[in-house]
Amino acid sequence: MxxxxxxxxxxxxxxxxxxxxxxxxxxxxxxxxxxxxxxxxxxxxxxxxxxxxxxxxxxxxxxxMNVPIDLDALVKQVLGAPRDEVGVRLVRAMVGVWDSPAGASAVAVLRSAMSNVEIARMMREFIVSQLLSRVIAGLGIDRAEAPLRTALVLSQVVGVAVTRHVLHLDPIASIDAEQLVAAIGPTVQRYLTGDVLPPR
Incomplete structure (x- = not known):
């Protein structure tokens, strides 16, 4: 046999x-x-x-989830930037994904996550463990600070996606991608490497 x-x-x-x-x-x-x-x-x-x-x-x-993203390439692209530009690079990469034709599938998953607890959990775990944690680790950030910094970045990145592609709230929905990156990137950079923790 x-x-x-x-x-x-x-x-x-x-x-x-x-x-x-x-x-x-x-x-x-x-x-x-x-x-x-x-x-x-x-x-x-x-x-x-x-x-x-x-x-x-x-x-x-x-x-x-029918989301055609090359995650390894995205992380490599983000971490290829100088340390003080990683936030801008991350926002540019994510906006590029959401705004692309392939991003329609990602937006569909995001919409589902708004009303389905299990899909929300899957999406949260995936983005945190496979994207943001790798970026945080690549920056050599203190592990004790990682959870707060990760959550803050996630709130900004997902918030932009919801505002732009689910709520279609102008001017965020219609603003040029690079204008959006310029507005949001420095905030994400501060969440990654700036002073966001309360004084001890």
Missing amino acids: AGRTGRRPGDTSTRDQILAAAREAFAEKGYDGASIRGIAAGAGVDPALVHHYFGTKDKLFLAG
Whole structure:
């Protein structure tokens, strides 16, 4: 009898089964609680097959949410800036994602998060652990300060997305992207590296 290869007939159906299992696992357990092994078990495939199709958990999450973002490239782009320009670079990158044709999927997930607790948890965990925590770590920020700084940055970045693409509140909704970056970037920079903690 031939050994199990981990593959199932029909690549498209197998990929879809993995995505369905991933959406269910992320919804039930959140981003941090879901695992590749658990998702593979839910889809009835070998974990190696999940890696074959999607690579990493973050790429699987983005595929499951239908958000086509290259997260590694985005983090590299942001951290490639001088330290005092990382905030502007981060805002520019995020506004670029929200404003792009591909950003429509991200906005759809954001809308869902407004009314669905589980999707909100998934989105929060993903953005914090896979984007903002990597930026904070790349800046060498004290781990004790990281939670507050991360939450402040998240409030600004998500707030802009909600104002611009969900509420469509002018002038934020219609302002030029670079004007928005110029207005918001310094605030995010202060949240990342400036004085935001109360005096001891």
